[in-house]
Amino acid sequence: MYGSGIYMISKDELKHLGWLSRLELTIGELDRYVSQIDEIIKYFDNLDTIPLSESEHTYSAKEVSELRDDKNRVFKWDTLQSLKNRKDGFIKGPKMS
C-alpha cells in the first residue's frame, strides 16, 4: 500500500478530522483507515475530469417557501417522557469545562 506514491491524507490529518467530528480514533483505527480513506479520496479526483462552468448547480425541484403562520403553539412535553437521563424536568448531560 505504501509503494503507490504520496498519500493525500496523513494520519495527523485523519486524527484531526476525527476530533472535529468528536471521534477519538485509536492507533489501530488510524492504521486501518489511512490507506482506505486515501484510496477513496484519490478516486474522487474523477470529478476533475469534467469541464465545469460556474453556472451549473442543481436547484430544488420545489419552491420551499411555505412557512406556517407565526402563531404560538404549545409543545407537547409528554412525547419526551421516555427520554433517557431526565431529572426534575431537565435533561442530564456531561459538564462543560
Add this chain to the structure above:
Amino acid sequence: MPNHLYRLTANEVAHGIKNREFSAQEYISQILERIEKVDNKINAFIVVDKQGAMEKARSIDKRLHEGDYVGDLVGVAVGIKDNICIKELKTTCASKILEGYIPPYDASVIKRLKEKDAIVVGKLNLDEFAMGSTTEFSKYGPTRNPWNLDYVAGGSSGGSAASVAASECAVSLGSDTGGSIRCPSSFCSVVGLKPTYGCISRSGLISYSNSLEQIGPLGKTVLDVVMVMNAIAGIDENDQTTRPMTPTLPSEDIPTSNRLSKYTANQNKRNIDIGLVKELIEGADPVVSKCIYSAVDLFESSDCKCEETSMKSIQYALASYYTIATAEASSNLARYDNIRYGFDYNPEGYEWNTYFSNVRNNFGDEVKRRIIIGSYVLSAGYYGKYYLKAHMARERIRQEIKSLFEKFDVLIGPTMPILPFKIGEKLDDPLKMYQIDIDTVIANLAGIPAISIPIGFSNSLPVGLQIMADEMCEQTLFDVASFFEKIVDIRRSADI
C-alpha cells in the same frame, strides 16, 4: 385451514381475508411460525413484534365480523427496515449508538400503512445507518441470501429483500440512498422500487443523506409494490420535500380527467421506447450482461423498440455520489451524542468532549470512515475541490438524463454489475465495495424513479434488471415491469 398462507402475495392475502377464505389471525400465526422456522438461518429480522401483530390481526377479524370497512392492505404482513420509526417499538439502525431508542412517534409511511390495515410484523436488518451494500455492517450480524446462505443478501436493505424472498412477510419497506433497495432486490430475486425524490414522505426515516434518500416498497410482484405505493405515496406536511404525484410528460398535456390518482399494474403497454445504456452493460460481468441481453431480446420480440444509447456522465457519478452522501452523513450523524436518545451510559461526572468521544466511538468502522470522508470534503480548502464539483457533476448527470428521456420512455441496464458474492469477500476493501453501486447511484443523483425486477439466475444466483424513468413517471415503470413479468416467469420464493 389452508396451509402455507405465508407464500401468498399481498394481493392474495388482502383478497383472501376480505372474502373470508381465512382469517387475519390464521395468516399472521403462519407468518410468525415461518419467521421462527427460517430466520435463524438468514437473520433478516432484528425485532419481531409477535404481540402487536396478533393484537392487530384480532382487531381486524373482529371488525370484519361486525361488517366494518377494512383497508386495501388488510392483514398483509409487512416488514419495516429498522431505520424507519415505529411508535413504542425499538428502532436501532443496526447500531450500538441507538441501542435503547424507542421512538415516541410513527413515521408517516407507518401511519399510512396502519390506516390501510397492514400488519407490521417486525423491524428488518440493515447496514448500520444504511451505510453499506451488503448488510454486513450491522451490529446484529449479516443477513444471508435465502438463495444461498453463504452469499450476501445485498444492502443496505438486506433484511427487507431477504424477508420477502424467504416468505417471512408479503411485502417490506426499505430505504434507498445509492441503491439500497434495488441492490438487495436484485441479489434476492424480488421487485424493489426507489420512487422519485419527493414522492414518499421521509418523516420518520432516520437520516443518512437527505438529498438522496427515499423510502420504497419491496415485494414478490409488481402488483404488490403498486399496492404499497398507493398506500404510502403522496404529499406530507411533515416533509416539505414531498411533491404532488402528477407525472410530468415531456410533450403531452394530461387532461385533468385522465390524471392518475392511483398507480396500477394493468400492463396497459403503449409502444415503449427503451434505451439500453451502453456504459452500464459494458461495465457488468459477462454472466450478468448475458441475462440482460436475453431480456432485450424478449422486449424486442414483443414490439418494443430497444436502442443502445450512451451516458457520458456515468464516469463521475460514483465520485459525485460518495462525496455528497458522506458530506451529508457527517452532518446528519452529528446529532448522536447519547443525551436525548441512545444507549445506557450515565453522563454524570464526565467532561463534555470526553463523553461525546466515548459515545461516538461506538459507531462501526464504515460509519466512522464516511463521517471522516464527509468532514474532509467539506473542510476549508477542500470544499471547492470536492463538494462543489460533486454538485456540479450532479447537475450535469441530471441534465443528461433529462435529455435522454426526451427520446426514450425508459432506460434499462443491469441493477448490479456482478452476481451476489460470498459473505466477507469485500469487507477489507471499501472502495471495491463502493464500486458495485455504479449502476444504481445515477437514479438517486438525478432524483428519478428506478425499479429492479428479477430477470433470471446465473450460477443459481439471482440477476436483476433495472428500469429507470423520468421524474414522477412511476406508472411507466410499472407498465414496463408488469409487462415483462407477464412474459417471463422468474422464481421469487426461495426454498428455505
